[in-house]
Structure formats: structure tokens, C-alpha cells
Amino acid sequence: MAEPTPALPDRLIAHLDMDAFYASVELLRYPELKGLPVVVGGRRAHTPRELPDGTRQFFKLADYTGRGVVTTSTYAARDLGVFSAMGLMKAALRAPQAILLPADFDSYRHYSRLFKAAVREIAPVIEDRGIDEIYIDLTDVPGARDAVGHDPLGGVRAVAREIKNSVQSATGLTCSIGVTPNKLLSKIASELDKPDGLTVITMADLPTRIWPLPVRRINGIGPKAGAKLDGLDIHTIGELAAAPQELLLQHFGPGYSVWLHQAAWGLDDRPVVTHSEPVSISRETTFERDLHAKRDRPELSRIFTALCEQLASDLQRKGYLGRTIGIKLRFEGFRTVTRDLTLEEPVQDAASIRHAAGLCLKRVDLSQRLRLLGVRVGKLSRPGEVEPPRRGRAAATAEDASPARPKPENLPLFN
Numbered sequence: 368m369a370e371p372t373p374a375l376p377d378r379l380i381a382h383l384d385m386d387a388f389y390a391s392v393e394l395l396r397y398p399e400l401k402g403l404p405v406v407v408g409g410r411r412a413h414t415p416r417e418l419p420d421g422t423r424q425f426f427k428l429a430d431y432t433g434r435g436v437v438t439t440s441t442y443a444a445r446d447l448g449v450f451s452a453m454g455l456m457k458a459a460l461r462a463p464q465a466i467l468l469p470a471d472f473d474s475y476r477h478y479s480r481l482f483k484a485a486v487r488e489i490a491p492v493i494e495d496r497g498i499d500e501i502y503i504d505l506t507d508v509p510g511a512r513d514a515v516g517h518d519p520l521g522g523v524r525a526v527a528r529e530i531k532n533s534v535q536s537a538t539g540l541t542c543s544i545g546v547t548p549n550k551l552l553s554k555i556a557s558e559l560d561k562p563d564g565l566t567v568i569t570m571a572d573l574p575t576r577i578w579p580l581p582v583r584r585i586n587g588i589g590p591k592a593g594a595k596l597d598g599l600d601i602h603t604i605g606e607l608a609a610a611p612q613e614l615l616l617q618h619f620g621p622g623y624s625v626w627l628h629q630a631a632w633g634l635d636d637r638p639v640v641t642h643s644e645p646v647s648i649s650r651e652t653t654f655e656r657d658l659h660a661k662r663d664r665p666e667l668s669r670i671f672t673a674l675c676e677q678l679a680s681d682l683q684r685k686g687y688l689g690r691t692i693g694i695k696l697r698f699e700g701f702r703t704v705t706r707d708l709t710l711e712e713p714v715q716d717a718a719s720i721r722h723a724a725g726l727c728l729k730r731v732d733l734s735q736r737l738r739l740l741g742v743r744v745g746k747l748s749r750p751g752e753v754e755p756p757r758r759g760r761a762a763a764t765a766e767d768a769s770p771a772r773p774k775p776e777n778l779p780l781f782n
């Protein structure tokens with residue numbers, strides 16, 4: 368076995384991101400769509416129809432009407448200018464011939480579990496960052512620090528390649544991996560060679576590989592900070608690295624300006640965190656047309672109940688109870704309102720969630736029409752977990768919360 372090479376960084380951190388994830392899962396089911404522009408984002412009504420001759424009939428983007436957005440698109444669709452979060456009708460102008468498919472989140476969660484399990488067999492130190500991305504600490508993976516020939520990074524390259532192969536054989540899907548000394552750089556690196564990419568970067572590559580990139584590639588520089596930096600004539604990460612610290616301090620304050628400078632120099636010592644608990648779990652839906660609390664009451668009530676039921680099943684599947692129940696309403700004109708209340712005891716059943724959410728709803732003026740409705744459960748705990756004792760307050764923190772057990776058959780919804 369080769370000796371550890373001194374040229375290697377202290378840590379070898381990978382970021383793995385699945386390629387066109389939802390769309391690629393759909394292609395496993397409909398292989399005849401390979402290479403075509405495909406957009407995920409339709410409703411169930413857009414499920415392809417099986418024809419008597421065994422072929423399938425797909426929906427074309429051109430035939431779509433409604434207010435849905437693109438959840439994701441294949442690379443062939445991206446070549447036509449169709450990207451995540453774009454309105455489907457706008458996307459149809461750019462790619463009328465693209466195939467439209469409904470999202471199937473159960474399936475995406477299934478493949479998410481599969482690819483993470485495949486990685487874990489090779490490298491167990493994994494930080495879950497969502498459905499299609501993870502950080503992996505490769506520092507202590509056997510072989511990762513071995514040189515291959517004259518290449519000190521040959522070992523880690525081989526481990527990353529093995530991870531990609533293993534994800535491919537477990538799922539049939541490709542991913543892109545960036546390997547660098549830290550999470551910040553790896554997140555940037557995994558995007559540099561997408562799809563099916565593998566990019567290994569050390570601090571020595573900073574000037575050539577990282578500094579030419581726009582500042583927005585840094586995870587943590589959002590639209591606001593990006594626009595502000597633009598205004599200061601700082602466009603690339605290299606320009607940010609060269610910016611006088613006083614200038615940054617003046618415009619971004621003491622904390623963020625130091626972080627900006629360090630990020631531009633590729634510095635980040637955050638560990639890979641293997642255990643994390645969600646803060647809250649939510650479900651929401653945007654209506655096909657704006658609904659009115661009175662005139663569309665039956666439909667709204669049905670949607671409201673369905674959201675609570677989905678949320679209860681999410682909680683049960685993930686093994687959580689929650690004590691804070693919240694709602695989110697978006698009105699025509701995009702005004703968004705949230706309300707929540709905290710219950711005496713944590714719950715995870717649909718009736719309790721619906722009851723509490725119904726109480727929250729009573730605190731909202733419903734004279735305007737609604738375009739979105741969401742339900743959220745927070746203050747999560749595991750069953751049997753002992754909560755810290757709370758001081759002698761009334762039943763619930765919200766003034767209109769009821770300590771009584773909910774009666775599912777008599778719920779105050781959109782009254």
C-alpha cells in the first residue's frame with residue numbers, strides 16, 4: 368500500500384448531486400423518452416396512456432394549460448431553454464414538442480433511498496442534504512489517501528469513481544461528484560462537469576477553476592447579496608477574493624463580510640454532519656384556479672383535508688409527532704399569510720392536524736380568493752421522547768387554541 372502523500376489536503380470531502388433527478392427517474396419508467404426533451408411538472412391527468420398496441424401516448428407541453436411550473440427538465444429540454452421553476456406555459460413557448468409528465472414523489476423518494484444506501488456501503492460518513500444530494504467525508508475511506516502512480520489524488524479519484532458506479536448499478540441513474548478539501552468547494556465542484564461528472568479540486572486549483580466563476584455559484588450568496596456585489600463591480604469569485612475587506616465590511620456588516628472573504632478564498636471548516644432532524648414537515652398545493660372560501664367551500668375543504676392526511680402520513684412514515692400546527696395561505700396578488708398554534712401534546716394523526724389547522728384558519732380574513740394552501744407541522748419529536756417540562760401556561764400558546772381532543776366529524780373548515 369502506498370504511503371499517505373503529504374501533498375494531500377487534511378480532509379477529502381465529496382458533494383454528490385444526482386443528474387436531472389426527477390426526470391431521470393421518469394426515464395427509467397419510460398425508456399423510449401431517452402434523449403428527448405422531457406419536463407416533469409404536470410398533474411396526474413398528464414399520466415401517459417397505454418394504447419392497445421402496447422405503445423404509450425404522452426402529453427406534449429404545447430397542450431398544457433394551467434399555472435403549474437417546471438419541477439425539473441431533462442438536459443435535452445434545458446438545451447431548449449426550459450429550466451426548473453419556469454411556468455409550464457412559458458416553457459411550452461420554448462419547447463412545444465417537449466413531453467410533459469406528472470411528478471411522482473414516492474418514486475423519487477424510493478430512488479433517493481437507493482442511491483444513498485449504495486454510497487453508504489462504500490463511504491459511511493454521509494450528510495443528507497435533501498432528496499438528490501449528499502456530502503460524503505472520504506478522508507478515512509480505505510484507499511482514498513493513496514497515490515496512484517504519480518497522482519496523489521489517484522486514490523480519491525478511484526473511490527469517487529467507485530461511488531458513481533455503485534450508484535449507477537443500484538439505480539440506473541447517473542450523478543455528478545465534486546471532491547475538494549471542504550463542503551463549500553465541493554458543492555461548487557460537483558456542478559462543473561454535469562452530467563455524469565467527476566471533478567477533483569485542490570487549493571492549488573483555486574485561481575484557475577474557482578475564481579473565474581460568478582459569485583452566485585457560492586452556496587450562501589443569494590440573489591440579494593449577488594445583486595449588491597454586482598453593484599460594487601464584483602462579479603467573479605476571484606474579484607471577491609481580491610476585494611478590500613473594508614469595502615465588504617462597509618456593505619455587508621462584520622459577520623457576513625468575513626464569511627464572503629473566506630468563501631472566496633475557498634475556506635470552510637464545517638464538518639460533514641451525519642445526523643440531522645427536520646425542523647418541520649409540510650405539504651402545500653397551488654390551485655389550478657383561484658378559489659373562494661365561501662363559493663368554493665366544498666372543494667377547499669376537500670383539499671385542506673387531503674393535505675392534512677398527506678401530512679399525517681408523512682409524519683407517521685418518518686416517525687415524528689409535532690406540537691405546532693401551521694397553515695399558509697397565498698391570496699390572489701401573491702400576498703402570503705401564515706398562522707400557527709402550539710398544542711399541549713404532540714400529534715401525528717390527520718384529524719388532530721385538521722382540527723388545529725382549522726382553528727388557525729379561523730384567524731384569517733378569507734374574503735379574498737386563494738391560490739395556495741399549505742399545512743405545516745413543527746416542534747417535532749419522536750414518539751416516547753420526553754419533552755422538557757413547560758411552565759404553567761394555559762393549554763396552548765395561541766389564544767384560540769382548544770385543549771380539547773378534536774372531534775373529526777365536526778371540524779370548523781372554511782365556515
Ligand code: DCP
Binds near residue numbers: 440
Ligand atoms: N426541484 C424542485 N424545484 C426546483 C428545483 C428542483 O422541485 N426549483 C427538484 C427536482 C429536481 C430535484 O429537486 O430533480 C433536484 O434538484 P437539482 O437542483 O439537483 O436539479 P436536477 O437534479 O433536476 O438537475 P441537475 O442535473 O442540474 O442537478
Ligand code: MG
Binds near residue numbers: 388
Ligand atoms: Mg440534481
